Amino acid sequence: MYQNDLFLRAARGESVERPPVWLMRQAGRILPQYRALRASLSGFKELVSSPDLAAEVTIQPVDELGVDAAIIFSDILVIPEALGLDYTMVEKVGPRFPRTIRSQADVDALRPAEEAPAHLGYVFDALDATKRRLDNRVPLIGFAGAPWTIFAYMVEGGGSKTFSKARRMLYQDPQMSHRLLEKITTATAAYLKKKVRHGADLIQLFDSWAGVLPPNHYQEFSLRYIEQLCRELEGTPVTVFAKDARHAISGIGKLPCQVVQLDWIADVERARTLVPGKVLQGNMDPAQLYAPTDQVAEATRAMLDRFGRHHIANLGHGVYPDTPLEGVKAFVNAVKDYRYAD
Numbered sequence: 001m002y003q004n005d006l007f008l009r010a011a012r013g014e015s016v017e018r019p020p021v022w023l024m025r026q027a028g029r030i031l032p033q034y035r036a037l038r039a040s041l042s043g044f045k046e047l048v049s050s051p052d053l054a055a056e057v058t059i060q061p062v063d064e065l066g067v068d069a070a071i072i073f074s075d076i077l078v079i080p081e082a083l084g085l086d087y088t089m090v091e092k093v094g095p096r097f098p099r100t101i102r103s104q105a106d107v108d109a110l111r112p113a114e115e116a117p118a119h120l121g122y123v124f125d126a127l128d129a130t131k132r133r134l135d136n137r138v139p140l141i142g143f144a145g146a147p148w149t150i151f152a153y154m155v156e157g158g159g160s161k162t163f164s165k166a167r168r169m170l171y172q173d174p175q176m177s178h179r180l181l182e183k184i185t186t187a188t189a190a191y192l193k194k195k196v197r198h199g200a201d202l203i204q205l206f207d208s209w210a211g212v213l214p215p216n217h218y219q220e221f222s223l224r225y226i227e228q229l230c231r232e233l234e235g236t237p238v239t240v241f242a243k244d245a246r247h248a249i250s251g252i253g254k255l256p257c258q259v260v261q262l263d264w265i266a267d268v269e270r271a272r273t274l275v276p277g278k279v280l281q282g283n284m285d286p287a288q289l290y291a292p293t294d295q296v297a298e299a300t301r302a303m304l305d306r307f308g309r310h311h312i313a314n315l316g317h318g319v320y321p322d323t324p325l326e327g328v329k330a331f332v333n334a335v336k337d338y339r340y341a342d
Contacts, residue, residue: 001136007069008139010312011202011237011259013279019304019311020068021335022141023328025318026061027073030328033060044089048075051125058130062138065332069139069202072130072195074123076145076206079187080154082116084109087153100157100165104173107180116187117194127198142200144192146207146242147184147229148222154180163212170221177221185225189232196236204239204261205229211244218242223251230256239281243317250274264316268306281312286320289327296327300334309340 002008007020028034034057038047047053057073077087077095087097101107111119130140145153153159155166170177192203205226213222222242230238234256241261242248252260253275260275262268262282271280288299304313313335319328 002139003136004068004138007312008201008237010310011239011279013258013277013310015309016340018338018340019307019313019335021313021332022067022069022071023061023065023315023319023332024071026065026067026071026328027057028319029321030319030323030325031060031064032325033064043091044075048073048078049122051122051129054122054126055129055133058126058140059133062134065329066336067138067332069141070130070134071141071143071204072123072127072200074126074143076143076150076208077153078120078123079116079144079150079184079191082111082119082191083113083183083187084111085154094159095153097153097157101154101180104176104179107176107183110183113183113186114190117190120191120194123191124194124198127195127200131199139201140199141202141204142192142195143204143206144188144229146205146210146222146240147181147188147225148210148213148218149206149208150184150188151177151181151221152209152212154184163209167212167217170217174220181221181225185228189229192229192233196233200236202237202239202259203233204241207240207242207245210242210248213245215247218245218248219251223248223255226252227255241281253278259312261314262316266316279310279312280307281314283314283316284331286315286317286323289315289319289323289331291327293326293330296330297334300331301338304335304338 010016010020054073058070061067062070087095090096152163152166155169156163238257239259239261240252240257243263259279259281264283264285284303
């Protein structure tokens, strides 16, 4: 079906000649063509909500970098917006929610979770446009924020070092917290299933704020809902990424997902023992790409040796916006030149 199906074969645990490679945030400010397009628009949300432009940006790194998979250009915060909680994206600051969830009445005032996909037609149109333009060159990744991460934004009102408002709610009103998480999970499941129908070949779940929860709360307020999403997506490969939550790796290993993403702090050898049978993805330090290109290539080969087989090469988080393009290309090319021993 695909001219290059290396990514999907690796995600399914099949034997491959080399690890596939893509980068989180590969469609973005590292590419001059992206910067030129963004300069002509009013802001990030205009780009996300314009299907043809989102498709163009999604494909740019496939053309420029030669990566083995595309990831649809979108935002995890389309889910709260679809539920009726609007946000703004402030340049160099991040998302801001003028209205937040503070009470059960606020939860009840959200739109019905099952209706969320009806408010996200632009995402599905972007998937359709991207599939047409990719013309079966590489697979397409869809994604969503894990329910806890979406909850954190909806309660906190934006990014935070501590997410103390969101974490306080877990302690003060766990029942209401679960009701909100259930609504987010139901909306996300419906959204992701429709993404698959519109051509997403693999789904990645980003639990960006997993690391602020203690292990018992991660189990109760995050992992159980990620598991529900994995089960809802049965038949579609799923990658789970719990950033800064190394205590969660063993629990993720028990989920019905196929791929576990590691951040750059994670110990690869230990992770292998905790998630037997899973494919690992990651975990180059994004800052490594600031180094001279020969050092980037050397570090990449060393990383690939550590992982061995059943690995998808990536960074331990998204590529930083000011990363030199030469460093990114050195990383990608080093992976593409690598071969497993017979």
